[in-house]
């Protein structure tokens with residue numbers, strides 16, 4: 121079970137939804153190594169919450185800290201830039217560079233490593249993603265599942281403390297999606313990163329997560345489980 125220093129989030133901001141303005145007001149503690157899935161209706165603020173944690177969006181007020189390091193604190197004027205936060209972010213649309221090879225995309229994420237170390241690390245990540253044979257391919261030559269596996273290992277290449285996944289599987293066909301759920305859980309276990317994922321799919325959320333929370337109109341609540349988590353089924 122996850123342990124050690126948690127990710128602690130107390131954030132408040134104003135959002136404007138289709139039914140008018142509402143407040144995102146979140147107080148959340150996530151254990152180190154926990155896999156937490158956020159569900160909830162469209163427009164509830166799930167993506168915004170991930171963006172606030174990553175430092176891509178500024179909150180009205182609040183604090184984000186991870187393993188004792190304050191990433192942002194509006195009261196103290198602390199706001200670490202995204203690149204200074206040890207996190208990986210995976211978006212629904214993969215966000216791959218179209219003119220960069222598969223190996224190049226991973227190497228780019230490791231640009232500050234010495235060349236020989238970088239090559240070894242790229243090879244290791246390609247192997248983990250099952251993409252070694254496609255190292256020289258470009259994103260347009262990959263299937264949806266391959267693109268998403270690449271986006272995942274690219275985000276994990278630097279061994280981030282925190283992995284943020286925004287609807288990472290929603291663009292995939294059901295079969296690929298089911299397969300990638302197992303891949304996600306495997307990579308999560310391999311890297312041990314605390315993981316926060318958003319998903320519209322209740323079954324997916326409940327099978328992947330250590331804990332599922334529901335975000336509705338900017339407020340978090342516990343979601344009840346009706347399916348056994350995938351990792352428990354496989355154990």
Ligand SMILES: Nc1ncnc2c1ncn2[C@@H]1O[C@H](COP(=O)(O)OP(=O)(O)OP(=O)(O)O)[C@@H](O)[C@H]1O
Nearest residue numbers: 134135136137138161162163164165166167168169
């Ligand atoms: N910077 C911002 N300022 C004000 N409103 C915003 C801002 N960013 C997003 N919103 C609004 O906040 C609401 C929540 O958006 P968000 O994308 O976080 O929801 P979501 O739960 O991720 O939805 P979906 O499941 O459809 O992706 C939307 O109505 C959006 O237009």
